[in-house]
Amino acid sequence: MKLQLFDTFERKVRPFEPLSNNHVGIYACGPTVYNFAHIGNLRTYLFEDLLVRVLKANGYDVNHVMNITDVGHLTSDADTGEDKMELGTRRTGMTAWELASFYTEAFQRDMQRLNILAPDQWCKATDHIKEQIDFVSDLEQKGYTYRTSDGIYFDSRKLNNYGHLARLDIDGLQAGARVELGERRFVTDFALWKFSPVDEERQMEWDSPWGKGFPGWHIECSAMSARYLGDFFDIHCGGEDHIPIHHTNEIAQTQASRGTQLANFWMHGYFLKTDKEKMSKSTGDFLTLDVVEEKGFAPLDYRYFCFTAHYRSQLSFSWESLASAQTALGRLYEAAWSWGEPGEIHEQFLQRFNDCLNDDLNVPRALAVVWELVKSGVPDDVKKATLLACDEVLGLDISDWQPVELRIPDEVRLLVEGREQARAEKNWQKADELRDQVIKLGFSIEDTREGAKISRS
Numbered sequence: 461m462k463l464q465l466f467d468t469f470e471r472k473v474r475p476f477e478p479l480s481n482n483h484v485g486i487y488a489c490g491p492t493v494y495n496f497a498h499i500g501n502l503r504t505y506l507f508e509d510l511l512v513r514v515l516k517a518n519g520y521d522v523n524h525v526m527n528i529t530d531v532g533h534l535t536s537d538a539d540t541g542e543d544k545m546e547l548g549t550r551r552t553g554m555t556a557w558e559l560a561s562f563y564t565e566a567f568q569r570d571m572q573r574l575n576i577l578a579p580d581q582w583c584k585a586t587d588h589i590k591e592q593i594d595f596v597s598d599l600e601q602k603g604y605t606y607r608t609s610d611g612i613y614f615d616s617r618k619l620n621n622y623g624h625l626a627r628l629d630i631d632g633l634q635a636g637a638r639v640e641l642g643e644r645r646f647v648t649d650f651a652l653w654k655f656s657p658v659d660e661e662r663q664m665e666w667d668s669p670w671g672k673g674f675p676g677w678h679i680e681c682s683a684m685s686a687r688y689l690g691d692f693f694d695i696h697c698g699g700e701d702h703i704p705i706h707h708t709n710e711i712a713q714t715q716a717s718r719g720t721q722l723a724n725f726w727m728h729g730y731f732l733k734t735d736k737e738k739m740s741k742s743t744g745d746f747l748t749l750d751v752v753e754e755k756g757f758a759p760l761d762y763r764y765f766c767f768t769a770h771y772r773s774q775l776s777f778s779w780e781s782l783a784s785a786q787t788a789l790g791r792l793y794e795a796a797w798s799w800g801e802p803g804e805i806h807e808q809f810l811q812r813f814n815d816c817l818n819d820d821l822n823v824p825r826a827l828a829v830v831w832e833l834v835k836s837g838v839p840d841d842v843k844k845a846t847l848l849a850c851d852e853v854l855g856l857d858i859s860d861w862q863p864v865e866l867r868i869p870d871e872v873r874l875l876v877e878g879r880e881q882a883r884a885e886k887n888w889q890k891a892d893e894l895r896d897q898v899i900k901l902g903f904s905i906e907d908t909r910e911g912a913k914i915s916r917s
C-alpha cells in the first residue's frame with residue numbers, strides 16, 4: 461500500500477507525494493521552554509517521530525525541522541497576559557536565557573530517552589529575530605497590519621479564507637467574543653510584534669522599526685519554516701490545540717506574505733488526557749518522564765503505551781494501562797531474546813506491518829501484526845529478523861534488550877577492562893584488587909582464551 465496521510469486542511473486521508481523528488485520537508489512546532497515537557501507534550505513528539513520513521517521506511521529523504529519557542533508565547537492565546545518565559549524566571553530565579561537553555565536540554569534528554577530521532581535542524585526563536593522582523597515588515601508593506609498602543613497586529617479580515625484550517629465560524633466567534641478585544645479590531649486578529657512595557661525592562665527585547673519589543677508567538681514558525689524549508693513544504697505538524705489559533709495564524713501570515721498555505725499536509729496529534737481534564741504545563745500540575753521512571757517504568761514503556769492508540773484519537777492515561785504496556789513490551793523483549801540470531805525476513809509479514817503504517821500511521825494495527833507474528837509458527841530466526849525490521853519504525857530497542865541476569869553494569873565492565881590492562885602490564889596486585897571489587901559488586905570473572913568472561917555470581 462502506498463503511503464496515505466490525513467490532512468487537517470482538507471479534512472481527509474489522501475495519498476502522500478513529496479513536492480520535490482524524494483525529498484520531504486517537515487516542520488514540527490517544538491516546545492515552549494519555560495518548564496519540563498509533560499508526557500502529553502511527549503505524546504505529540506512520539507507521533508511525529510513515528511511519522512518521520514514511516515517516511516524514511518518509504519525511502520524518502522527527510523529534512524525534519526523543529527523550533528524552540530524561547531520568547532513570545534503569552535499565557536493567554538488571545539495575546540494578553542505574560543510571556544511564559546518571563547513567568548518562568550520568577551518561578552525559578554533563573555534568567556530567561558538560563559531558563560531556555562536548561563529546559564531545552566531537559567527536553568532533548570527526554571527525546572533521547574524515548575528514542576525520538578533528533579530533528580535535522582533545531583531553530584530557536586531568539587536566534588531568528590531578524591527573519592521575524594523582516595516577515596512583519598513585509599506584511600506591513602502588503603497592508604495586512606495595524607498598530608495599537610501595545611503592538612503591531614495582523615488584520616485577519618483582510619484574508620477572505622482566514623480560519624479555513626479550523627473551519628472557524630468567524631461571525632459566531634466575534635458575536636460570542638468573551639475575551640476583551642482591547643484595541644484589536646476583530647476577535648481573530650493577533651499580535652505580530654509586542655512592545656516592551658514602558659515602565660519595565662524585559663530580559664528579552666529587541667529594537668525594531670516599530671519600537672523596542674519582542675515577536676508574537678506565531679510569526680516565528682512562519683519565518684523559520686520559510687528560512688529552512690521554503691515558502692511551501694511537505695508537512696507541518698503539532699498538537700490538536702494548534703489547529704484553531706497557532707496554525708491558523710501561521711497560515712494567515714504566510715498566505716498574506718508568500719501566497720501559499722505554508723504546507724501541503726497539516727497533521728495533528730491528539731491529546732493525552734489524564735483523569736483530571738487535559739494536562740497543563742502552565743498550571744504546574746503534570747506528569748513528566750522523570751515521574752514515570754520514578755514509578756518503575758522505562759521511557760520505552762511509555763513509547764509502547766502511546767503506540768497502542770492511533771494518533772488521531774485522544775488517549776487516556778492511567779498507571780494501570782501503562783503497566784499493561786510494560787508487561788506487553790517485556791513479553792516482546794523476552795520472546796525476541798529467546799529466538800536467538802536473526803535469519804531471513806518474512807517479507808509478507810513485514811509488508812502487512814508496513815501497510816498498516818502507510819494507512820495513516822495505524823500503529824495499533826501494526827502492533828497487532830507484530831503479535832500475530834510472535835504467536836505464529838514461523839521459524840524463530842525468521843521471526844527475529846522480521847521483528848528487528850519492524851523495530852526500525854517502532855524504535856523499541858528490541859535488539860539491545862537482555863534479561864536482567866545478563867546485564868553487566870558499565871562500572872563492572874570498566875573494572876574488568878582495568879584488570880585486563882593490569883594483567884597485560886603484569887601488575888598482578890592491581891589486577892587482584894580490581895577482581896575483588898568486581899566480586900563485591902556481585903559478579904565473577906572467568907579468564908578464557910577469548911578474554912575475561914563476566915557473569916553474575
Ligand code: AMP
Pocket residue numbers: 489490491492493499500501502503504529698699700701702729730731732733738739741
Ligand atoms: P508547548 O510546549 O506547550 O508549546 O507544547 C508542545 C507540544 O505539545 C505542542 O505541539 C502541543 O500541541 C502539544 N501538547 C500540549 N498538551 C498536550 C497533551 N495533553 N497531549 C498531547 N499533546 C499536547
Ligand code: ZN
Pocket residue numbers: 488489490681706710
Ligand atoms: Zn508553530
